[in-house]
Amino acid sequence: MKYLHIPYYLRLRDSLAKKIEEGSLLPHTKLPSERDLKDAYDINRVTVRQALMQLESEGLIYRLIRRGWYVSPPRLFYDPTKSVSFMDNVRAQGRVPETVILSKTEMAASDWVNRTMDIAVGAPVYLLRRRRLIDGRAVLVEHINVNPVLCPGLLDLPLECSLTETLKEQYGIKISRTVINMYPAPLDSTQAEELQVVAGAPCLYLTRASYDQHDNIVEFDQEFWRHDVLEISMEVNNA
Amino acid sequence: MKYLHIPYYLRLRDSLAKKIEEGSLLPHTKLPSERDLKDAYDINRVTVRQALMQLESEGLIYRLIRRGWYVSPPRLFYDPTKSVSFMDNVRAQGRVPETVILSKTEMAASDWVNRTMDIAVGAPVYLLRRRRLIDGRAVLVEHINVNPVLCPGLLDLPLECSLTETLKEQYGIKISRTVINMYPAPLDSTQAEELQVVAGAPCLYLTRASYDQHDNIVEFDQEFWRHDVLEISMEVNNA
DNA sequence: GTATTTTTCTGGTATAGACCAGATTTGAAT
DNA sequence: ATTCAAATCTGGTCTATACCAGAAAAATAC
Known part of the structure; x- marks a missing residue:
């Protein structure tokens, strides 16, 4: 029955x-x-x-x-194999991107930064926190850790646009390799508040380690996306 | 306050x-x-x-x-840019994969198959449905649509292992290009039952269109993963 | 008109209780 | 010992109710 x-x-x-x-x-x-x-x-x-x-x-x-x-609005297509900036990607899909700087500080590298970025514990590291919006709706917060040795004074430049572009144009740094990870995770109360979401709500947690032409790790980015924003889409050539 | x-x-x-x-x-x-x-x-x-x-x-x-x-057991790393089969990938991470054939049939192509696979409506198409397990736990069901023109008799061969390998070895088909999409979606009641999950539970919906060396679409795969099984992990070279 | 307070509306958290369907275990009959 | 039926345990669905905190709207005071 x-x-x-x-x-x-x-x-x-x-x-x-x-x-x-x-x-x-x-x-x-x-x-x-x-x-x-x-x-x-x-x-x-x-x-x-x-x-x-x-x-x-x-x-x-x-x-x-x-x-x-x-x-909900339609999902945003995101191709992790292409290095298209958030701003460009959103605009290319006919929508309006926005970036808000939440904080920018120079900090002493923690144990975790030491392990992920190979910066000595206590040495300076830049931490940039941004919120990004699509059509006025907050869709992600990101924590960007940057190695200041490679780009001194970065925090005094405009930071609303593509960081990758700024690094290239102002410091001659070309990102040649990126390691990406993603999986669903809960939002902690701070980020939940910044996204106007209940604490613990599921998000898509995405990390991106960017290496320059000399294989130095330039930037380690943690992105907390609302879980309903992205559709991952990519084409792979099997050589 | x-x-x-x-x-x-x-x-x-x-x-x-x-x-x-x-x-x-x-x-x-x-x-x-x-x-x-x-x-x-x-x-x-x-x-x-x-x-x-x-x-x-x-x-x-x-x-x-x-x-x-x-x-829950730890997540399985999955790199969509590498064409490693499920069986190999699971084994490489020290776990035990398993495949169960749920059904295999030759069908008349629907309107949807026509649009996604460029097969005339009503023309034959193979549909293979499999359930796959890790360490005895069902983690995904997949619906594989294959163009029978390119691999006649495929359904009579062993189908528990890597399809890609069978296509290569038995028919000389080399997958040269793959288009992948993924996003969270709800499980319908059939697949939910096959995964022993409540209907409507969230899953990771992943589609994979595989093209051969002549850019014919060989296979269109729909995968319904339990939402807690995968961690996407990849390295991208920015040429 | 503008600022401030108050009220109302919204979702967020929590309790107590009920019954159902299927899985598992127990116990009885063979 | 094996089979089968009954009892028990599990999660799944649902009701009715209550109070809280914050957002928004309405009323008030200036």
Whole structure:
């Protein structure tokens, strides 16, 4: 005997998903409040939230903390094998990028920086933290660790645009090799707040180690993307 | 005035996460039942489930439907830029791969197959469905569509191993170009059941279009990975 | 008109309880 | 000893209710 009953929370999920897919709910539209949905579908608010969280995990809707639930915009294509900057990539897909500097400091290298960047513990390292937005919506925060030996005074230059370009034009540094890692991870409370997301929400954690033409590690970047923003897309030639 | 109280569900999350990270709970260990955790931490079962689902979304634990919660094994590194087969990749990381054929059929090409594979609607296409396991745990199901014109009789050959190798050795087909896409998506009820996961659970959806030396599309692969299995890892040379 | 306070609305956390379906274990019948 | 049925345990779904903190809107004071 098979279980055939479709749970209420999946019915609401399907109902909303259908409206989103057929376009009667456009990106960034606010959904009715949880209490309104509860009344409209005559189910408990807990069940409503189960449906909403399901849709959130699928990337169909997102929430602004204590403000409401909204329809997600389409994902941004990202090709890790191409070194296209965030700004260029977003613009190329007809959308509007933005960068906000959260902080820029010179710090003493920690043990972790020592291991990942081969900088002596206590030696100076630049830490740049930025938030980046697409069409006005915060989509990632990044922590960029840079070796100041290779680019002294970097923090006094404009940092809203592509770092890679600045490194090339101002310091003659050409990134020749990049090591990328990514997997889902939870956001800690600081970054969650900066993305206006509940603490612990899943994100796509992406690290990028960039090496110059002499194989020095120039930059170690940690990116915390909202989990529903990216679609990884790439072409590989099997030589 | 800032909100400082740490919610109960996050405390339980942290408590379990700590035990997992420090190794006092080993991979594939069964956690106490939800009702036992509820009693042990003196909180409501709903709150316990909130913590467990949080850990699940982080990939630290997984569940076998109606059987319990278990500690997740480490992620498998996967480099999409290298064409290493599943079997080889799993073995290279000291783990035991397994493949189960779910079905193999010759079908009439659908509209969707026509668009993705450039095969006339109604013309034959091979569909191979496999489940793959690591250390006895189902981690993905895949739907492989193959153009039979390029490899007649393929379905009568052994299909448990690397398809790419079979295509090369039996038909002289060399995959020269691959287009890969991936993003999180929900599992439909069929695949969810095949992975012993609740319907709608998030997975990593990965598609792979493989072209031969004459740029014919040989194979279109849809892979549904458990969301907590992979860590994408790659090195890019910026020529 | 503008600033400030108050109220209302929103989602976030939490409790207590209930019943279901499937997996597992127990116990009884053979 | 083996088979089969019953009891138990597990997670899955759902209701009703409560209070909190922060965001937004409305009302008030200046």
